[in-house]
Amino acid sequence: MRIEPFAAEHFPGILELLEEEQWTTLTADPQATLRSLSAPGVVSLVAVEEGRVVGFAQTLTDGVIQAYLCRLLVARPHRGRGAGTKLVQSSLSASGAQRIDLLAAEGTEAFYGSFPHSHAWSGYRLACGSA
Numbered sequence: 001m002r003i004e005p006f007a008a009e010h011f012p013g014i015l016e017l018l019e020e021e022q023w024t025t026l027t028a029d030p031q032a033t034l035r036s037l038s039a040p041g042v043v044s045l046v047a048v049e050e051g052r053v054v055g056f057a058q059t060l061t062d063g064v065i066q067a068y069l070c071r072l073l074v075a076r077p078h079r080g081r082g083a084g085t086k087l088v089q090s091s092l093s094a095s096g097a098q099r100i101d102l103l104a105a106e107g108t109e110a111f112y113g114s115f116p117h118s119h120a121w122s123g124y125r126l127a128c129g130s131a
C-alpha cells in the first residue's frame with residue numbers, strides 16, 4: 001500500500017469510496033468535490049493498493065503552523081491494516097504545518113487517540129447555507 005499525492009486519475013476511485021460510504025455532500029456534485037480536493041492550500045493524499053484507491057485524506061493548511069484534517073476515509077475491507085494511520089502521518093508531514101486540528105466522527109476516538117495529541121477543546125461545525 002502506497003500513499004500518493006492526489007491526481008485526477010484517482011478521482012473515480014475516490015468517488016466510488018464516497019458512494020459506498022454515502023457521503024452525500026461529496027457525491028451530490030462530483031465536479032465541486034474534484035475542485036475541493038485540488039484547491040489552493042489543500043493537501044489531498046490517496047492510499048493505493050494494487051492500482052486501486054483504498055483511502056484518502058484531505059487537509060487544509062497554511063503550510064507553516066496550522067492545518068485541519070477535513071476528510072479521512074478508508075474502504076471498509078481495507079480498515080484495520082494501517083492505511084488510516086499512514087494517511088494521517090503523511091498528511092502531517094505533507095501539510096508543512098506544526099499541528100493538525102480535526103473534528104472526530106463518532107467511533108473514531110480510539111483511532112485519533114493513538115496519535116500524540118492534546119484534547120483541550122470541543123469542536124463545532126457551523127453550517128454555511130445548506131452545507
Ligand SMILES: CC(C)(COP(=O)(O)OP(=O)(O)OC[C@H]1O[C@@H](n2cnc3c(N)ncnc32)[C@H](O)[C@@H]1OP(=O)(O)O)[C@@H](O)C(=O)NCCC(=O)NCCS
Nearest residue numbers: 072073074079080081082083084085103104105107110111
Ligand atoms: C477511521 C478510519 C480512517 C481508520 O482507518 P484504518 O485504516 O482502519 O486505521 P488503522 O488500520 O491505521 O488503525 C490504527 C489504529 O486505530 C484503531 N482503530 C481504527 N479504527 C478504529 C475504530 N473505528 N474504532 C476503534 N479503533 C479504531 C485500531 O485499533 C488501530 O490500532 P491497532 O493497529 O493497534 O489495531 C477508518 O475506520 C474509516 O475510514 N472510518 C470511516 C470514516 C471515518 O470515520 N473517517 C474519519 C472522519 S473524522
